[in-house]
Every structure is written in C-alpha cells, then in structure tokens.
Amino acid sequence: MERPDFDTVVTATVGYSGLLPTVRAIRAGKQIALANKETLVVAGELVTRLLRESPVRVIPVDSEHSAIYQCLVGEDPATVEKLIITASGGPFRSFSKEQIESVTPSQALRHPRWNMGAKITIDSATMLNKAFEIIEARWLFDVTPDRIEAVVHPQSIVHSMVEFIDGAVKAQLGIPDMRLPIRYALGDASRLPSSERPLSLTDYAQLTFEKPDPEKFPCLKLAPYALNRxxxxxxxxxxxxxxxxxxxxxxxxxxxxxxxxxxxxxxxxxxxxxxxxxxxxxxxxxxxxxxxxxxxxxxxxx
CATH class of the missing domain: 1.10.1740.10 (RNA polymerase sigma factor, region 2, helix turn helix motif)
Incomplete structure (x- = not known):
C-alpha cells in the first residue's frame, strides 16, 4: 500500500476482507475506488473519520453508488432531499413468502440481470445487499438514514436516483454492465470513451418501479436497525x-x-x-x- 508507483487502490475483495486493506490505503494517502461495500457496512464511522483526516477521496464502483455519485456532481449537498437506491428484486421478486421458504441454492444463484459471484448473488436474493447498500450510502454521502430508500426496478436500467428539495429527481441510466462504473471510477470521475454498446431506450418498452416487501425479505429491515443501533x-x-x-x-x-x-x-x-x-x-x-x-x-x- 505504501509503494510510490501507484496512486489509486481498487478495493474489490469480497465481504469483511476489504476493510483492513482499505484502512491501510487511506493511511498511505491512496485514492480509493471502492467496490467492496462491506468496508463501510462494517466500520463506516471509523472509515469516514479517517477520510475526514486525509486528502483521500473515495469513488464508489458499485453501480448504485456510482449512479448517486454521478447525480450529485455539481449539486449543493444541502439541496438533497433523498437518495433512491434501485434493486432488481433478485430471483424471488414474484415469489410468495411460502414459496421463498423452500427455495434451493441453485434457484437463488440464478440472478435475472447480473452475472456475479455466489456470495453477492445470494445477498441479492435475500435483499441483504440492498440493506448493505443503504448503510454504505449513509456513510459515503453523509445522508441521514431516514433520507435513503430502496425501490425495486426489475429492468436494472436506472441504477439509482437523487431527489432534490425542489422536487426534481436525477437518475443515472445505463445497461446492466459493471464496466461503466468501473471505467468512471478508474478515470477519477472523468468520462472515458468506450466502444461498448450504449443504452438505447427504445429497446425497453417499460421501466417499472415498485416498493420492496420487507415481510418477504426481512433482511431489508437490517439497514435501519444497524444504522439506528x-x-x-x-x-x-x-x-x-x-x-x-x-x-x-x-x-x-x-x-x-x-x-x-x-x-x-x-x-x-x-x-x-x-x-x-x-x-x-x-x-x-x-x-x-x-x-x-x-x-x-x-x-x-x-
């Protein structure tokens, strides 16, 4: 972490393992491209305190937090009313509570939109990943928990939104492809050219949104619990x-x-x-x- 020949650390390990390397990188004065939400979930208060004492910036790589970051560029933080984090709903969005009780690992690993590792795919199925993203957003953007909400958006085209005090809502849209937020973070929040296929809204007949159901997905309740506790x-x-x-x-x-x-x-x-x-x-x-x-x-x- 202390080597002088690089200035940015990409934290992209799974789970708790991202915490200690990220802390070391901050103390070494390296910029952070954060693809490990658990760093701020586990120790958000500690990490943000270290960041306040350092010139280091964190640019999020998760598609939802990258979207919020992009929507906030050029905006006065005092005008932010609410952060709206989108969720695909996972493989069991349309299942009943009774059906969910008997699902198998092979079913849970079939995510409808994203191709991810097993751990985060299961977290998506329980929707704990969305609870974690709410916790991460609280620390990344210094917004109180009551001003962060999740909304289910099955098409995964709108990656997240910011509502402002005048009623305006800004959204960042893109195809469900992690190369876009990765490119944005590695470009130090600059727009780098891409040869990938861009989003064409005419390919999508509908973009729909619905409230998540915490009774079917009780792990969602862990976000307000953890932040209030x-x-x-x-x-x-x-x-x-x-x-x-x-x-x-x-x-x-x-x-x-x-x-x-x-x-x-x-x-x-x-x-x-x-x-x-x-x-x-x-x-x-x-x-x-x-x-x-x-x-x-x-x-x-x-």
Missing amino acids: GGNAACIINAANEVAVRAFLDEKISFPEIYGTIMRTLDAIPFIQSPTLDDYVETHRAAITFAEQLTGCKIPLR
Missing part, C-alpha cells in the same frame, strides 16, 4: 451473513435461516457503542465463531 451492530450482521450464506450454499440451513442466523448472532455478540479498529476485528471473529456453531459450517477467517 450504530456501534458494531453492522459488523455483527455482516459476519453472521458470511457464514449463513456459505451454510445455505452447502445446504446446511434453509434460505429463511440466513436471516435467523443473523438475528441469533446479533443477540449473542456483545454490543460496543464506539468500537476501535481492534474492536471491529474481534467482533468479526466472535460473530463468525458463533454463527459457525449455529450452522455447523466453517469458513476461512479473513
């Missing part, structure tokens, strides 16, 4: 989820038990109101260990 709560949620997702993929627990594992781990791990970096590391370790005991599933401790 603060401290190490989101760190516990993330660690428990890492184990629960692996356990579900290994068919050791059912799909609804992913949420159940998270809640039981939250009840078991001591809450810390103002954690240090060492506290986050220990919280992660303790939550992983407890969730492994619950599920009978072991994962590598990162």
Whole structure:
C-alpha cells in the first residue's frame, strides 16, 4: 500500500476482507475506488473519520453508488432531499413468502440481470445487499438514514436516483454492465470513451418501479436497525451473513435461516457503542465463531 508507483487502490475483495486493506490505503494517502461495500457496512464511522483526516477521496464502483455519485456532481449537498437506491428484486421478486421458504441454492444463484459471484448473488436474493447498500450510502454521502430508500426496478436500467428539495429527481441510466462504473471510477470521475454498446431506450418498452416487501425479505429491515443501533451492530450482521450464506450454499440451513442466523448472532455478540479498529476485528471473529456453531459450517477467517 505504501509503494510510490501507484496512486489509486481498487478495493474489490469480497465481504469483511476489504476493510483492513482499505484502512491501510487511506493511511498511505491512496485514492480509493471502492467496490467492496462491506468496508463501510462494517466500520463506516471509523472509515469516514479517517477520510475526514486525509486528502483521500473515495469513488464508489458499485453501480448504485456510482449512479448517486454521478447525480450529485455539481449539486449543493444541502439541496438533497433523498437518495433512491434501485434493486432488481433478485430471483424471488414474484415469489410468495411460502414459496421463498423452500427455495434451493441453485434457484437463488440464478440472478435475472447480473452475472456475479455466489456470495453477492445470494445477498441479492435475500435483499441483504440492498440493506448493505443503504448503510454504505449513509456513510459515503453523509445522508441521514431516514433520507435513503430502496425501490425495486426489475429492468436494472436506472441504477439509482437523487431527489432534490425542489422536487426534481436525477437518475443515472445505463445497461446492466459493471464496466461503466468501473471505467468512471478508474478515470477519477472523468468520462472515458468506450466502444461498448450504449443504452438505447427504445429497446425497453417499460421501466417499472415498485416498493420492496420487507415481510418477504426481512433482511431489508437490517439497514435501519444497524444504522439506528450504530456501534458494531453492522459488523455483527455482516459476519453472521458470511457464514449463513456459505451454510445455505452447502445446504446446511434453509434460505429463511440466513436471516435467523443473523438475528441469533446479533443477540449473542456483545454490543460496543464506539468500537476501535481492534474492536471491529474481534467482533468479526466472535460473530463468525458463533454463527459457525449455529450452522455447523466453517469458513476461512479473513
């Protein structure tokens, strides 16, 4: 991280493993292209405090946060009314609550729009990824939790929106292809030319939006819980989820038990109101260990 021959670090590892490298990069004065939402989910307060003390900028790579970042360019932050994060709805958007109870790993891995790794695909199916994106947005854009909401947009063309105090809403649109936000971040928020096929709105008869259902997808409720609770709560949620997702993929627990594992781990791990970096590391370790005991599933401790 301290090498002088590069100025930008792309944090693109999975889960908690992104936290410590990102902290090191910030302390080394490197710009961050952040493709690992868990860095801010796990330790948003700590990371943003480090950023305030540093000249380092973070440019988000996740398509939703890149969209918000682009919509905010040239705008006065004081005029922002609301951040609206879009979600595809995952593979079970049209399933009933009863149908969701018996879904299989192979079903959950069939995302309707994006080709992603197994972990984030399952997080999309539970919609915990959307809860994590709400938490990340709170820290990235310094917006209070009550001014961030998720909306289901099955076509995945509108990547996110910003509503302003005058009622105007700005949106960033593009085909569902991660090369666009990656290119924008690596270009240091500049528009680099592309040979990829651009979006043609005439290819889409409809762009639809609907409210997500937290009764079918209870993991959505974890965003307001974690943000209102603060401290190490989101760190516990993330660690428990890492184990629960692996356990579900290994068919050791059912799909609804992913949420159940998270809640039981939250009840078991001591809450810390103002954690240090060492506290986050220990919280992660303790939550992983407890969730492994619950599920009978072991994962590598990162």
